[in-house]
Amino acid sequence: MVNKKKRTRLKSLSQGRPPTAKPVSTISSKATRNQIRTHHKLEKERAKALVAGDDAKAAALATEIELQGGIEGYQRASLIGQTNERGGDSSKVLMEWLNVPALRKLSDGGTSIRMLEVGALSVSNACSKSKIFDMERIDLNSQAEGITQQDFMERPLPLNELEKFDIISLSLVLNYVPDPIGRGQMLLRTLEFLKSPQDAGQLQDCLPSLFLVLPAPCVTNSRYLDENRLEAIMESLDYVNVKKKLSNKLVYYLWRMESSTAKKMSTFKKEEIRSGKSRNNFAIVLK
CATH class of the missing domain: 3.40.50.150 (Vaccinia Virus protein VP39)
Known part of the structure; x- marks a missing residue:
């Protein structure tokens, strides 16, 4: 059983990323997409573990991410996706x-x-x-x-x-x-x-x-x-x-x-606007 710890919020984007690893060799379009999807999935799970204070799970997920190629592997897959034969860069x-x-x-x-x-x-x-x-x-x-x-x-x-x-x-x-x-x-x-x-x-x-x-x-x-x-x-x-x-x-x-002061800034919570089991959980919160 994991000991309950004080929940902490990630202070920077870098806290949500795992250690880097050596890049993988050239991969196919399908493998590229799978690697990117898997990387994001594991990243989200690791970020949740860090916020929950579950260091053991976070470390295990970091190891799994590293075995998948780490940040460098993800970036390599992204670069392959930006080549002309894969649609070019955004x-x-x-x-x-x-x-x-x-x-x-x-x-x-x-x-x-x-x-x-x-x-x-x-x-x-x-x-x-x-x-x-x-x-x-x-x-x-x-x-x-x-x-x-x-x-x-x-x-x-x-x-x-x-x-x-x-x-x-x-x-x-x-x-x-x-x-x-x-x-x-x-x-x-x-x-x-x-x-x-x-x-x-x-x-x-x-x-x-x-x-x-x-x-x-x-x-x-x-x-x-x-x-x-x-x-x-x-x-x-x-x-x-x-x-x-x-x-x-x-x-x-x-x-x-229009302005650098966000004069009309409102609060936006994480609230469901579409239902369905096939939906993902991507959200943006403003406080």
Whole structure:
């Protein structure tokens, strides 16, 4: 029997991740999907064990995750999924949505258009290749030169507007946060890293903005989240939806920040909005 211990909340995203392990060899599309799904499942179970104070179970799950390939194995599978033959990287969608000619004109004229890519796996995605953006890339487990190893939730806050960003990319990052409250805190924290809307100039129709990508089932098949709920949460943070796209596997959103103060922020609890045994438990909580 496990001794009951005081429940603790994970303070950072890195607490929800296990030790790293050596990457596995090249794997098939089906194996890639299975590895990603298994990794997320084990991660969630481990996060719950940590919060419950069950160190023995958490350690056992960490070992199982490591045997599955660890973070590096997961990242390798994700990188394979971003190759052209597997559909390409999600930043291509962002580039399709942005006013590229206007952005390039500003960039060529000496204006720095800053983008923060959280959970970056590569330095050669569509945004990087465009040479438009002053890119800053971070990840919990950096896999390449040009990607800083850093937890977004522990990143020092900007000291001034010059240290802030025009765009923040959270592509398949929010779903990695192990608990609903942490996801809400991450979304709220993005406001502190985006430039003031007044500085967007002629690009105020799409900047400053948050590019958010999630596995489609997080929105289409969750007990606790659907598009209406997500939109209400984002609007309470003073984000307005500019673009969205739904594919079989992913949902893409571009949210423009109207204000950096979340004046309309409301409380959103974890409450059932759709029933059914086949639903998943993905949720976002704002307090």
